[in-house]
Amino acid sequence: MLLDEYARVAGEDVIEHLRQLARPLAGKRLVNVNSTREGGGVAEILRKLVPLAQELGIDAQWEVIAGSPEFYECTKAMHNALQGNPVRIPEELLKVYEETNRANAEALHDKLADADVVFIHDPQPAPLIGYVARRTGRWVWRCHIDASQPYRPVWKYLRDFVAPYDASVFSLAGFTQAMPHPEYVIPPSIDPLSAKNIDLPWHEVAATCHGFGIDVDRPLVVQISRFDHFKDPVGVIEAYRLAKAYIPQLQVVLAGGGAADDPEGDVVFAETRAAAADDPDIHVLALPPDAHRTVNALQRAAHIGMQKSTREGFGLTVTEAMWKGKPVIGGDVGGIRLQVIDHHTGFRVNSPEGASLRIRYLLHQPKKIRAMGWKAREFVRENFLVTRQLREYLTLCVGLLHGATERIELV
Amino acid sequence: MSVDSAPPFSIRDCALLSIATGWRIYTLGELRAGVAAADDETIYFHFWGSLLQPRFEEREFNNDFAAWIRHDLHDAKLAEQVAVVDPREFPNLGVLKSELLDLIDERLVEAEYLHFSRSVRPFEFMRAQIVVFGTDKSVTNPEQLGELVPQLSVSSIFYHFIDARRRVPTAGDDFSAWLANFGETGTRLCDRLAQVDPYFIPLTILRDQLAAIFAEELGGDHAAR
Numbered sequence: 001m002l003l004d005e006y007a008r009v010a011g012e013d014v015i016e017h018l019r020q021l022a023r024p025l026a027g028k029r030l031v032n033v034n035s036t037r038e039g040g041g042v043a044e045i046l047r048k049l050v051p052l053a054q055e056l057g058i059d060a061q062w063e064v065i066a067g068s069p070e071f072y073e074c075t076k077a078m079h080n081a082l083q084g085n086p087v088r089i090p091e092e093l094l095k096v097y098e099e100t101n102r103a104n105a106e107a108l109h110d111k112l113a114d115a116d117v118v119f120i121h122d123p124q125p126a127p128l129i130g131y132v133a134r135r136t137g138r139w140v141w142r143c144h145i146d147a148s149q150p151y152r153p154v155w156k157y158l159r160d161f162v163a164p165y166d167a168s169v170f171s172l173a174g175f176t177q178a179m180p181h182p183e184y185v186i187p188p189s190i191d192p193l194s195a196k197n198i199d200l201p202w203h204e205v206a207a208t209c210h211g212f213g214i215d216v217d218r219p220l221v222v223q224i225s226r227f228d229h230f231k232d233p234v235g236v237i238e239a240y241r242l243a244k245a246y247i248p249q250l251q252v253v254l255a256g257g258g259a260a261d262d263p264e265g266d267v268v269f270a271e272t273r274a275a276a277a278d279d280p281d282i283h284v285l286a287l288p289p290d291a292h293r294t295v296n297a298l299q300r301a302a303h304i305g306m307q308k309s310t311r312e313g314f315g316l317t318v319t320e321a322m323w324k325g326k327p328v329i330g331g332d333v334g335g336i337r338l339q340v341i342d343h344h345t346g347f348r349v350n351s352p353e354g355a356s357l358r359i360r361y362l363l364h365q366p367k368k369i370r371a372m373g374w375k376a377r378e379f380v381r382e383n384f385l386v387t388r389q390l391r392e393y394l395t396l397c398v399g400l401l402h403g404a405t406e407r408i409e410l411v
Numbered sequence: 412m413s414v415d416s417a418p419p420f421s422i423r424d425c426a427l428l429s430i431a432t433g434w435r436i437y438t439l440g441e442l443r444a445g446v447a448a449a450d451d452e453t454i455y456f457h458f459w460g461s462l463l464q465p466r467f468e469e470r471e472f473n474n475d476f477a478a479w480i481r482h483d484l485h486d487a488k489l490a491e492q493v494a495v496v497d498p499r500e501f502p503n504l505g506v507l508k509s510e511l512l513d514l515i516d517e518r519l520v521e522a523e524y525l526h527f528s529r530s531v532r533p534f535e536f537m538r539a540q541i542v543v544f545g546t547d548k549s550v551t552n553p554e555q556l557g558e559l560v561p562q563l564s565v566s567s568i569f570y571h572f573i574d575a576r577r578r579v580p581t582a583g584d585d586f587s588a589w590l591a592n593f594g595e596t597g598t599r600l601c602d603r604l605a606q607v608d609p610y611f612i613p614l615t616i617l618r619d620q621l622a623a624i625f626a627e628e629l630g631g632d633h634a635a636r
């Protein structure tokens with residue numbers, strides 16, 4: 001049983017709690033819809049949330065919408081605009097966006113119309129609600145993006161699609177926008193039993209690093225993320241260069257998998273390679289979306305995790321690095337603020353200079369690296385495992401199906 | 412009620428959700444206005460709700476207002492004053508709110524520049540939604556309760572020992588309300604439980620403290636996990 005496996009990591013009381021909470025939802029159909037099965041944090045978490053909910057007796061399902069390259073070009077632009085980039089999306093791309101949703105709604109109509117609760121993830125499938133006329137259940141828009149300061153014209157366009165939902169969910173309170181329905185705040189989570197997070201033998205970690213020419217006996221800083229301007233990979237290289245002057249043995253890894261819905265990755269990857277030039281201690285790695293054990297090994301080989309984002313939804317790669325007992329140097333943005341606590345689980349920084357300073361600070365104090373890494377792992381165990389997120393989704397479903405009052409007594 | 416007629420104590424559990432109110436403020440004056448307009452669920456969330464939220468356990472401040480005043484508004488004095496406000500000392504959340512407003516008003520008179528200080532990051536007013544559900548567990552005497560406490564989820568501890576303060580204000584918590592049926596043993600346990608300060612510790616530590624009290628008073632090894 002999957003639940004038994006999670007009980008060993010998260011605790012039996014946590015699983016018992018889930019079982020009790022799921023009772024009123026037994027047999028209910030809960031459908032999740034997003035835009036990709038591979039790559040990105042949403043697909044990763046759905047891969048475990050759905051089977052876990054099924055084991056709890058809920059008829060949980062996961063559907064993926066299909067779209068053309070133009071559709072993904074549009075939704076990527078939308079994603080960037082929600083994160084504050086002033087992107088003007090051409091009218092013809094918006095037409096593709098709406099038409100793609102209309103076609104997908106037709107294909108998924110029967111599954112969505114009768115579902116008790118439908119979770120629509122991110123902007124890609126947001127208009128589906130408008131094309132499922134006779135829906136009977138509750139619809140929730142789950143926004144995984146830092147939409148705290150969206151580019152207004154694009155938000156205004158998207159808002160018309162999400163306003164009719166019964167509720168929305170954001171990762172942080174600061175990401176919410178004025179809406180005519182309740183806005184829940186549920187941080188995301190990681191799956192401790194996935195290939196990306198499960199314990200690995202050291203020989204596998206060393207072999208993976210060796211394959212990339214990384215020396216596991218020298219200091220290593222690792223940033224795992226998509227090649228995206230908001231992740232500031234070039235800023236990481238600047239930080240590395242500033243620190244390298246003091247720590248000549250330093251190495252840095254910038255590794256990321258592309259996602260099927262991210263056409264911009266190639267451009268940023270090329271920029272990062274150019275910034276790395278011919279420095280043999282900078283490893284810029286484009287990994288396939290299923291390279292989970294490789295990512296796991298790189299994070300475990302690291303002395304320090306890095307996530308120098310200038311915009312961030314939640315930053316699940318931060319959570320992953322912390323779960324592996326690594327202190328993290330992260331940008332002072334989004335969900336990184338919730339996870340990286342200065343001097344406890346890592347450091348928040350605002351510039352390449354700040355990142356380089358903290359690299360030097362930590363690498364000169366191995367005991368602090370160990371102590372902060374231990375705290376980071378325990379912090380994740382208590383707060384950011386998939387079991388906690390599932391609990392909050394179940395609570396939300398119970399709340400929606402019982403009328404969203406302040407207090408719901410099921411006894 | 413005699414010991415014989417005491418009903419079984421049914422263990423309940425709860426889950427708490429955070430709901431954004433959409434109200435973001437940047438100055439102390441705006442904070443005052445927000446607190447004045449806030450309903451009980453919002454005050455409850457910012458004083459107690461964070462115990463069940465994903466937060467770093469070694470919290471510098473025990474309520475969200477104090478943390479924001481210190482870290483974002485950078486007023487150490489008011490932050491300290493608000494931090495020591497113990498919600499247990501107030502008969503209800505309305506009175507607690509009045510105390511908070513008094514502190515803000517006094518500080519605004521004392522330090523006029525705070526009328527103009529603006530934080531970079533807003534304070535986000537939130538409210539809580541709580542779902543309460545039954546478990547299969549129940550006990551019929553204090554010894555059974557003592558054995559069960561170390562195994563309870565932290566949210567169950569929250570429900571019976573903290574949330575109960577709103578439901579059974581005279582008894583203080585659900586455990587004490589029930590233990591009062593058990594004569595001298597019950598009274599001793601109630602007295603000890605009344606001394607526990609749940610406001611300044613994480614729920615895991617609170618659970619350990621409660622388990623230790625049962626173990627000490629009942630003589631068994633009920634605290635062992």
